[in-house]
Amino acid sequence: MHTRIEILAHKDDGRAHQIEKTLDSMGIKACVRAVDVYSSASVDAQKDSFAQSLANPVTQKVNQTPTDFDWALEIGFLPGVTDNVGHTTSELLKLSAQNDNDDADQECFSSRLYLIKGEAQRDDIEKLSAIISNKLIQRISIKSNDEYARDGGMDVVIPKVVLEQNDVIADNVNLDIDDAALETLSKYGIPNADGSKRGPLGLPLVYLKAIQAYFKKEGREATDIELETLAQTWSEHCKHTIFASPIDDVAKGLYKHYIQRATKEIRAERGDQDICVSVFSDNAGGIIFDDNYLITDKVETHNSPSALDPFGGAITGIVGVNRDCMGFGQGAKPVVNRYGFCLADPRKTPNYFRDAKCTDALLPPSNIMNGVIAGVEAGGNCSGIPTPSGFVYFDDRFAGKPLVFVGTIGLMPREINGKPAHEKCAQPGDKIVVAGGRVGADGIHGATFSSVALDEGSPATAVQIGDPITQKKMSDAIIKEIRDFGWYSAITDNGAGGLSSSVGEMAEGSGGFHLELETVPLKYPGLSPWEIWISESQERMTFSVPPENTDKLIAFFAKRGVEATVIGTYTDSGRAKISWHDDVIMDLEMDFLHDGNPETPLTTTFTRGGEAEPDLAEPDNYEDAMLTMLGRLNICSKEFIATQYDHNVQGTAVLGPLQGKGRVYGDVSVTRPALDSPKAVVLSQGLFPRYSDIDTAAMAAAGMDMAVRNAVAAGVDFSRLALLDNFCWCSSDEPERLGQLKRAVETIYDIAVKYQTPFISGKDSMFNDFKGYDENGQAIKISAPPTLLVSSIGIMPHTKHSISLAPKAAGDSVYILGETKDELGASEYYDELGHLGSNVPETDAHQNLRLYKLYARASRDCLISSALAVGYGGLGVTLAKKTIAGQFGLDIDLSGFELRSDKMLFSESTGRIIVTVAPKNKKSFERNFKGFEHCHYIGSVSYSENLLIRDILTLDIKTLDEAYKAPLRDY
Amino acid sequence: MSAKVIVLSGYGLNSEEELLHAFEQSGVEGDIVHINDLIEKPDTLSAYNILAIPGGFSYGDDTGSGNAFAQKMKLALWDALKAFVARDTLTIGICNGCQILVNLGLVPALNEYGERDVAVTYNASARYQCRWIDLAVESASPWLKDIDSLHIPVAHGEGRFMMEDDTLSALKENGQIAARFVTPDGTAAEGEFPHNPNGSVYDIAAMTDKTGRILAIMPHPERGMFTWQRDDYHEIKDAAQREGVNLSDESDGLQIFKNAAAYFSS
Known part of the structure; x- marks a missing residue:
């Protein structure tokens, strides 16, 4: 029998009042009660003591849901979507059941029920549900009072994932097909037996032809997992092909010729005054903090997922970049988070659709704004990492794809056990160990999907929701304990591409790997091998562990409530090999996997934009002009975000988001990351997307100067300042857009070398376009303005210099x-x-x-x-x-x-x-x-x-x- | 026995390092102990005379902030906890730690330890609030000796004390209300946002058990123990420089931890 537990919140509940406010904004006066619902198929969940343990008797009532309402609206998760409250409840059930019998299935699921009393129609409640939920990840149930009474309450829903079990083998894929068929394969994915497609591979034809030639040489067909692996590894998202490819007469490509070279030249010039320790090669960049510590920084983007599920996209982004920090060197402790959002005006309600029939609408800008703010809040606050600074920039061209920037600064000793802490290398013979969350179908095709423009075919399975507490348990165990035991040779995080990226990259150190895929722990049975391999299920780190240390590593993780498992071996065979039970299902040359993608030379054009300089009259009234300017979205206060983000946790905040008695939203933060040192880290950023409408060189230069100047103004030591670049471009397959890109990159090389401020890390996102339809069903394309975000990180010798x-x-x-x-x-x-x-x-x-x-x-x-x-x-x-x-x-x-x-x-x-x-x-x-x-x-x-x-x-x-x-x- | 503190960690608690640092700055030695290690060896508690539960997001606040962690402690550690508080010991719970103490029924414990008399629930704004606030302190608790006011930050989504009227009367009568939110000039906040940041009944920010030895406090003294942590640091620093005086490193929050040290040295 299934159990449903309803915990009625106090009538004066802040969450219920928020719903009342939303209804009020729709013109409906209502009284709302909130009910937390827990559902389980476990017999242990039937015990009254368990239900009582979920409620505080002072303010909450167990299973005494009132019936004097007009509408009941319940929002739960769809099967397979991360349900954090459900996880905690499952753990509580396990804890309480330990004293009695041991039921194998103790899974609980959470949902929330709102009881609404007021003059609303079903339409209104549906509209409300659209505002407060997201149909991609959540299920909605609406009942009138009559229906509720007729059915004896709401339905008991157990959203368990049930997959068909018959498909769990690797399929061969015939690549001996013509170019058009190859392109179809790339766009829609590998066909299943029933004719459905598995989702885009996102590979250009020239790559597919190289793959075709490779398997011809090998004299066999490719397997599905091999193709998916190549698609991940060679994706724009992972390989940064646009920055790596020859472009016009720049044979080495933009990254090597400009960005990497700037840093090289600055380091050489600086000599023993060089502040860089690790640049571009690891999950983050690292600079010297003082004699004892390094400081690391990484800024990521999570744009495509945030367009579909703003909350899930943003929380996954922030906890993901936290893992980049934990995966730097031997593992750095996250000490500061930063954020930045490029959004459309939340007060407007444009009508854009993914389909020509106008049935699948884009989320309105206000939903996207609220969602991404809440996602970074939940991820950062729950992880105990302060978020003292960030920015929001508004331009209506971010309506199709918002830009969501998330960054994490890390602190780590310069040496651990007498060895440089930023170094790591997987050794042949080391075991591959994965720790943290289990693998599910979530986030499949995230890497290939974020490398293409969003359109009707964008897969919903690309959406994931982070689970900060699972990650926090793992993070504490690694950074605060295991790291210093010296038990592993290397560590990296699982982000885009999942195991295929983390194991594949780490194996470059040893020279190969053999993974036994059936040993990977799963959330639920039924996943195909290729899905397990590329799933982007969150909260996982991958380790390279000498065999003599694996048992104690796994046992220690278990003591901290973290699952860790041996899933294979690093080798020096030169092969990337995967077996599934007794069959070898992937066997690729490491060289081909990592360097087999052909060069794709790019050509560019550039035309300066802009209009004639307008001939404007002076304003009649400067007071009015000033007040209008202060109220503009890019200028006005974002205090409502600042107060939601914990900037004091860890006790390290010196200069926070709101400055002075008048609480002005600042552009720079100062933090003392090590409690025993008066030195501080200064963080800021700069971006001017609209300047690209005239000249991307001016856009890039202004952003870079702003990032530097904000830090200088706050009192940074100018000789200890480093930069990070995040290019968020659009339509990067068009020569004109590439010309704009090249011009921006040339510019930041010049300025970096002049300022002697090295780039230490960067990330790009090249297709921030939305292809869809307007309200008349006319095809439209909305491209984000070419945007370079420059983030700065510098050291201040003592907090007394903070301004x-x-x-x-x-x-x-x-x-x-x-x-x-x-x-x-x-x-x-x-x-x-x-x-x-x-x-x-x-x-x-x-x-x-x-x-x-x-x-x-x-x-x-x-x-x-x-x-x-x-x-x-x-x-x-x-x-x-x-x-x-x-x-x-x-x-x-x-x-x-x-x-x-x-x-x-x-x-x-x-x-x-x-x-x-x-x-x-x-x-x-x-x-x-x-x-x-x-x-x-x-x-x-x-x-x-x-x-x-x-x-x-x-x-x-x-x-x-x-x-x-x-x-x-x-x- | 000189003062020795055990600071709990694990499952999303996150302020253990700065909390231990606060005690160390005040001359109290101590250890951070993972909750699972304590559950494995509950006797560990007998080596300490201060128990500190730091802030954080244990279990992500799921099923109500502090509830799941408290349930875990109650199932696995209750006897050891009862024995600990029965001794002449001090216990402090800050923010999430405060929520845990309340859900354990160690505070306010009007009748006996283990009964939940109050709730700490969603802020009236239904929003997380991170901001500096002012507290008026009136308590005989050893934790709050010689403290009249505190300027320290809050950072929580669920900090609103709620209770029956009878409970409130009893708490007032017993002197168990340890700190209340006030405006910067010291007058009662009277529920007014942002001075009372969460809508807490009677502006309550902290309370104790009947003995005063167990303190549950929503604001964070360990984030307001040094001058450089303050929201008005730049103003204070600038004023000191103009007047040519040295700026003290210490700020309001530190006295709480110094009081704990003094309690065991006297």
């Missing part, structure tokens, strides 16, 4: 550092007025470098009381933010500048910082910048309540504060 953006005292002097030019092309101001323009900000790296070096000296000498780098919205917005943050007025005089007032206020010229300086430091400060022609005194922090910009505007703090905080306050 926040808020002015500290009336009477202080205000200075502008850097030159303001007539550069409003693609600016926030022009966009507000409906123009693009032409004069996009150009970055003068030489002049900026002079400023940053002088500034670093001033900040080291503690001469600067507050600082804010000028970003979106220019000088005017920067002054307003400083006014709000400090809750002090400013008295500013810009009459010494030649630019017209609107251009002076809203130009986005790069390389500028606004600072305030205490009277006693004024002389030293001015002496410090002597000879630098762009250091100007522009006024003072005043005793008044106003931001006064003489002859231009006067606005009081409260008015500014409201304009800045109101737009997103209610999200």
Whole structure:
């Protein structure tokens, strides 16, 4: 008999009130009760003591669900979707049953029931369910009071996965077919016996022909698992073919010729002052923190999955990049998370569909926004990793595919057991051990799928949901205990491509592997071998373990509630070999697997974009103009996100997301990752997607300069600053888009070498396009603007050098550092007025470098009381933010500048910082910048309540504060 | 016996390292012990006189924050726990630790240890809240000796104390309400967000058992024990520099741990 336990929450329950609010926004007044539901087929679940253990008797009632409602809406998970609450309940059931009998099946499933009393129709409840759930992963049940009474309540649903058992063998695939058939195979996948297809391989024809030739040479047919493996390993997602391929006259490709070379040249130039320890070769980049520690950083994107299931995509992204950190060297401890979202305006409701019949709608921007925010919240908070900084950037071209950036900074000793901690290598004879979660059908084809544009055929099985607690148990066991025992030769995470990537990559160290696939622990029976091999089920790490250590490793994991299993052996055979029971189902040359993909030379074109520079009248009213600018989505406060993210956990936060009494959302964070060291890590980032509409070189340069300048402004040691690049491009099969890419990459090479800021890690996502239909069924393509996110990570010698953006005292002097030019092309101001323009900000790296070096000296000498780098919205917005943050007025005089007032206020010229300086430091400060022609005194922090910009505007703090905080306050 | 602390870890607890650091800064030695190791050897507890359950997300807050971890402890460790609190020991639960103590019925334990008298449930905003708050402290608990107010952060999704009216009256009468949310100028928060960040009844942020030796506190003293951790650090640092005075490294939260050290040295 199946058991259903209903736990009724208190009538004053915050979750129920949220539903009431949502209904209210639909014009329906209702009273809602929340009920947590647990279902199980286990006999142990029938015991009353178990049900009681799931409730707090003070606020909750067990199986006393009231019936005075109009509608019952229940939301549970579809079979196979990660159900974290269900997992915990299953563990509780196992714990409580241990004292009695031992039932084999103690699986529990969770769902939530809302009882709604109010004048709503079935349509309304369906609409509500669409807002608060996602049909890709969840099941919905709606009953009217009559139906509920007739059926005796809601139905008992046990969403167990049941797979047909007859298909669990490897199939041969005939590749002796013509080019058109090869392309069909690539687009729809390997056919099953029933004619259905397994999902895209995403391989270009030239790759398929190489594979065809390989098997011809081997004199046999390929197996399905071999083809799937090659598709994973050679995917754009894993191989970064666009950055690796020869492009125009750049034979080595963009990555090697520009990005890697920049770092090489900087390291050589720096000599013994080099800060890099491990660059580009591992799951993250690593730089020196101090004599004892290394600090690592990695920023990932998780765009395609987040478009389908924003919550699942984002949580999987953040816990995935946490594993990159754990999988760096011998394993680094995650100490900071960072995030960034590029989204469409959440207040708009565009109608885009995946199908021409307009039945399969894209999620509205507000759902995507709320989902990705919640996903990073759940992943980061549950893992105990602080999230002190991030950004949100809005542009409606992110409606089809949002960009979701997630990053993790790690801390690790420079040496462990007398050996460099960042080194690792699988040895022949080592056992392959996998630890953590089990394998299911989730996330199959994630790697190949994120390498193509989203359209109607995108597979829902690509959606996964992270389970942060399973991962936390594993992470603690590795980073806090096992790592320091020295039991393994190498460790890496399971991300895109699952075992096929982790084992395949690690085996490059030893020179081959033999995996016994039937030994991999599964969530449920019935998976085919190829599915087990490429499944992206989360929360798994792969180890290379000398045979004498495997038993103790597995036993130790078991003591921490983590399953670990030997699944094969690393070899030096030169072969990638997999067996399934007694059959060999894969046997590929390692060289072919890793380097067999043919070169695909690329050619590019480039045309500068933009319009003529508009001839605009000055605004009649500068007060209105300023308030409008402050309320723009890219400028206004994102405090509602900051307060949801735990930035204090680990007790390391120095400068968090909200700065000053006025709580301004900052662009930079300062963290003391090691409790026993006063040194701090400074993190920031920069991106200007809209600048690409004119010139991607300007876009890349501005983003890079912003990432550096934010960190400089906060007081970083400029000689200890490194960068990460994330290219999120679109339509990367078009020469013009590739031309834009090449131009951006050339630019960041130049600036990196000038600034002497090495790149240590990067990741790209090349097809951020959505192909679908508008509300009239017309085909459309929405491409995200070409976007480079540059993230910065630097070291500050002592937290006492940290500088926040808020002015500290009336009477202080205000200075502008850097030159303001007539550069409003693609600016926030022009966009507000409906123009693009032409004069996009150009970055003068030489002049900026002079400023940053002088500034670093001033900040080291503690001469600067507050600082804010000028970003979106220019000088005017920067002054307003400083006014709000400090809750002090400013008295500013810009009459010494030649630019017209609107251009002076809203130009986005790069390389500028606004600072305030205490009277006693004024002389030293001015002496410090002597000879630098762009250091100007522009006024003072005043005793008044106003931001006064003489002859231009006067606005009081409260008015500014409201304009800045109101737009997103209610999200 | 000089003070020695056992800090629990495992299953999603996550603040054990900074919590042990807080005790060490206050002169208390100790160990982080995984809950499974303690369950294997419950006698381990007898070597300690302070039990500290840190913040975190044990079992992901599933089935109610702190509930699953408390159920696990109750099934496997209850006798050892009862023996521990019966001795002259101190126990502290912070954030998730507070939720665990409440679900274990060790706090407030109006009648006897083991009965759940109150609940710590979803914030009224239904949102996780990470922010700095102000507390007024009025308690005879040894943990809170010589403390009138605290400026420390909260970080939780379920921090709202709820209870029957009778329970609240009893707690007031017994002096078991250890700390209440107030506005920055010290007046009662009266449920007002954000000063009371979770809608907690009577602005309750912390409570003790009847002896005062067991403290369950939602805000995080270990994240507010150094000046550089404070939200107003940059303002304080700047003011000190202007006045040419040295800035103290210590902030409000540390006194709680110093009190624990003093309790066993006196």
